[in-house]
Amino acid sequence: MTHFSRHRWSKLPRKIIYIISKSLKTRQQIIQFKRVCKRWNKHSVLLPLNTLSLTLPLTIPISSSCGNTLPFIRSSTHSLHLEVSSIYLITPLDASLRPWMVMVREPNPGKLQLRHPLTAKRVTKLLPTLDMSKFRAFELARGYNFKKSDSVLKVILLSSSTPSSSLELLVLFRQGVLGKLTVRMSDHHHGWKILKPHRKYPFWFRYLDDITVFKEKYCCLDRRGKLYELNIESMKMVNLLVSEPIYGREAPMIVQRRKRLVVDPTSKELHSLVREPKNGNVRFKLYKFNECCKKWDVVEHLGKDRVLFGVDHCFFAKAKYFPGCKGNCIVFAANCFTQYRGRNTPDRRLFGDDDDVEVGVYRIGKGDNFRLLSSVYGEFSKSIWPPPIWLSPKSQEDLDEENFSTIKCHSDDHVEPMLIDSSDEGFTDKDKDEEIKLNSSSSKPYKVSDSNGITNSDKTRQRSSFNEQTYNSEEHVSAPPLPIEYKVHNVGTSKMDCQKTGVCSDYNKAMRAYALESVAKLVITLQNTTGKSLSVDQADDIRATMSDLQRVGLKVDWLVPAVEK
Amino acid sequence: MASSSSSSLSRVVVKSSDNNLFVVNKKVASQSQLLKQCIDNMEEKGTNDVILIPLSNVTSNILTLVLEYCEKHADFADDDNNNQELKQWDHEFLKKFDYATLNSLTMAADYMVTKSLLNLCCQFIADSIKDLTVQQIRQIFDIKNDFTPQEEADIKNENAWAFR
Structure with a gap:
């Protein structure tokens, strides 16, 4: 009989090796695990084809018999294709080569698409494969999206860890309606639960602009700028976090733009980002959630060490990641902060109407100071576009x-x-x-x-x-x-x-x-x-x-x- | 017969590999499928004696830990499995151990068929190595690299991004 008191990791029973490897969350981790020794390699889980997520992409068939498909999803669609859409900063280990920020999508398992991190323009000329052992890939922000679905603004994965029994998603539709989609993995049966505004409920709102996870709570921002806490089990607002709206009733809704929620990973604070409803000019306002006083505090200066990227999923990043970046700014793409109604002609004038690669930069707290990123911070701009030579x-x-x-x-x-x-x-x-x-x-x-x-x-x-x-x-x-x-x-x-x-x-x-x-x-x-x-x-x-x-x-x-x- | 056996079997005695005896409440022992199986077998036979279960593979210091886990989980047995307090306790419980103990505990959990403890240990190990380099993992676990350079390169090559 063997004794268990001895420290013998290389001789772990195959069953335990398997369970440990199954508990790993990413492909990268599984590869590291397999590289340890032959025994660990042999008895660990098979390396998945999927690169970015072990569970996605995932096709969710929408059976017409279900009867509860949403009106927002085109009737011609028979399935929803959920994919990862992450923003990575890829830094070559060779320090003479410049880093690059890129959106990476995985529409088919093991086949990645690279896109402009802000405009999502596809990068088509690239090597067939990129040996990631020569690069450090840092995920700045992870998002999910449904392929070919313009009606969805944001998807939040609720049970992302293992593809066990069911998958739960929060889906924010362009109309400002939030729904929870539950998909049973065994037979892909799915059901929607829609967050319904109702005057009888204690917290009344009409449409939502954004939703994010802040301190393990699901926080929703409505069109007026009020902040709510959502209970995802009951799909009801359970708490009013900020009752004083950013915009009062007098502000004309027609020129307002969709606001965003964004959590700073460094300071762990919740912010809301608002592009002011002014035509022709660009002016952003950044607010910080004051938890004690339950209000929004205006942020006058973001700090030299941070930069905010304005995309569908806004995110903060450290300025030091990007050569030539001086911080305290918002980098954003045209037509990103869209008006609720009407087209964004001013953006076209500002950005030029060519090929979807220009991004703008706005320095926080400086009035109207829109510039094209490439014209003011050339070096910084190169970490976004064009794609680097090594690719x-x-x-x-x-x-x-x-x-x-x-x-x-x-x-x-x-x-x-x-x-x-x-x-x-x-x-x-x-x-x-x-x-x-x-x-x-x-x-x-x-x-x-x-x-x-x-x-x-x-x-x-x-x-x-x-x-x-x-x-x-x-x-x-x-x-x-x-x-x-x-x-x-x-x-x-x-x-x-x-x-x-x-x-x-x-x-x-x-x-x-x-x-x-x-x-x-x-x-x-x-x-x-x-x-x-x-x-x-x-x-x-x-x-x-x-x-x-x-x-x-x-x-x-x-x-x-x-x-x- | 049935009534007398149920009273005598409220407790069992478990013997570790180094011959220490542990008196264990039946409810606690049932957390281990191995012990539960032994108890069920004895109950079927209708014995009135105190059951002694020898565990030749588990030393007393590890058995103490397994039983500590089983006791805590027996308290929560009727409760919701997702209990936050229990999760917190699980985490704190494992945090105390060095890798050698963790190894023995994992093996003991496997041997005693305490599935939740086994999964907990494996998840804990996975979490603690997930951000380490291969060299660091080998060093911590004292594992020799037995790959040929070619074999190692082959696995490393899996770490590529393929485009279409």
């Missing part, structure tokens, strides 16, 4: 390598073929400089390319280890992009100088394999489809593959009749 497919080390031909690449949501650079020269120093400038300082370096798919910023070079890259596999047959070195070694008609490309034979084989694979897939697609059943996507793929193959000099004429058919 683009052309990574830093490639700049140092020589003897590689230049390839122009346009990779978007879908895999698209690479195009040959007409210049047969490798990168010159001048090119390099231009590249860096484009990636770091231009306000819009990632403009969608023009019709032939070639823009300057699309220029990129293939990494020597082609196999490192993984490609998005479409549901239907699609052609993988053709790396250009294939052409060099297989097709004599190439204009390119073979000597310029130093490629190893393995690499070359891979290229051939890719080309042959493309042809094979093309033929299969053509055989399996008739002219009518060919989907638009498939047709696009065929066209792309054909032109690609033609470019590398393969004769594809024999396929043309089949394609035309």
Whole structure:
């Protein structure tokens, strides 16, 4: 018989190893756990596909038979797709590279989307994977949202820990109505409980602006600026925390904007953020919840160490995280603090109406002092947009390598073929400089390319280890992009100088394999489809593959009749 | 027969691996499925003797702790399981121990089939290591890294963000 008094962690029974690993909350923690020793690795839970949350994304089917679906959710929707939408600060361990703040979403398990942290504009040009052991990822704020649902302002997860029996969510709808959604995990049965304002109740309100968790209480802010405490069991307001409204009855509701609640993680204090109802000017007011006197105190100065980000889920961050940030300011995107009614034309005038990347900055307590962040704090602005150079497919080390031909690449949501650079020269120093400038300082370096798919910023070079890259596999047959070195070694008609490309034979084989694979897939697609059943996507793929193959000099004429058919 | 047995079985005696005897209230002992099973078996046989349950795997200092836990939870047995006071007590209870004790307690909870204590210990261990680096975990638990560099790299590679 063994004795338990000895300290033997590496020999823990497998059952206990399993239960401990099951009690971990994030993928990162599970990986750390698995790395300890072989035994822990073997007997711990399987590594989930999900990256940001072990339970999400989650599709909640809305069965029509339930009878209690909400009017706010479009009737065409048959399911709600709940996903994580977090703001991360990613800091490279290599101190010479700049940190980046980014919104990370996970619409499908294990597949992340990166977006502008404030405007949610999608970042499309990035490496297929990012090795997070080279970065420190710090989650500044975590939010949840329903995919393709404009009617929802905020989602709060009530039982987030383990996907046990049921999932409970608080959902704040654009109309200012709050509901609690309970989903039973076994059969996805769900039910809504709506917070109903009623004059008979002790605390009367009409519409809510925001809800947040403060000191383990659920606090709600109504349109007038009164603060309530919500009991999530009964879905009733149980306490009036601030009775004096921010706006009295005289303030015209039509020009008012949605207010926000935000808790400072450092001082643990609850704030409300109000964009004043003035057209043409930008003026914010920040209030702090005075718990003793049950009122809002105006905050004149936020402090040099803090900065407030105005998005749907407002959040505080330490100014020192961002190079060049002097603190005491609110950074926000256009149309973020929307008016209850009417459009936000003043914002368009302030921000310019181009491509959703500009953010504004407002220094607290300084009257009207709206500025574009990029114009006053250039360095700070770069931690938000554009995406950093270390994320683009052309990574830093490639700049140092020589003897590689230049390839122009346009990779978007879908895999698209690479195009040959007409210049047969490798990168010159001048090119390099231009590249860096484009990636770091231009306000819009990632403009969608023009019709032939070639823009300057699309220029990129293939990494020597082609196999490192993984490609998005479409549901239907699609052609993988053709790396250009294939052409060099297989097709004599190439204009390119073979000597310029130093490629190893393995690499070359891979290229051939890719080309042959493309042809094979093309033929299969053509055989399996008739002219009518060919989907638009498939047709696009065929066209792309054909032109690609033609470019590398393969004769594809024999396929043309089949394609035309 | 039934009436006499019920009175004699209000208590059981549990013997630790180092031969110390513990007199335990039946309600407290029932927190452990192992002890409960023994008691149920004896009751079926209709014995009038005091039951002695030897636990060859648990030393007396660890058994004291398990019984302390069982006693507290027996008091709350009829109560709501989510009792805040009990949760607080659980946390304070485990906070006192070093990792060696925690290890023994976890194993004892597993052996004595005290599921709630086992889960509590595992959650506590998970919480205490979740923010540590791999090296720190190995150091604290005195675990040798038995991975080859390649194997370690493979697991490390899982820590990537994939995009689409």
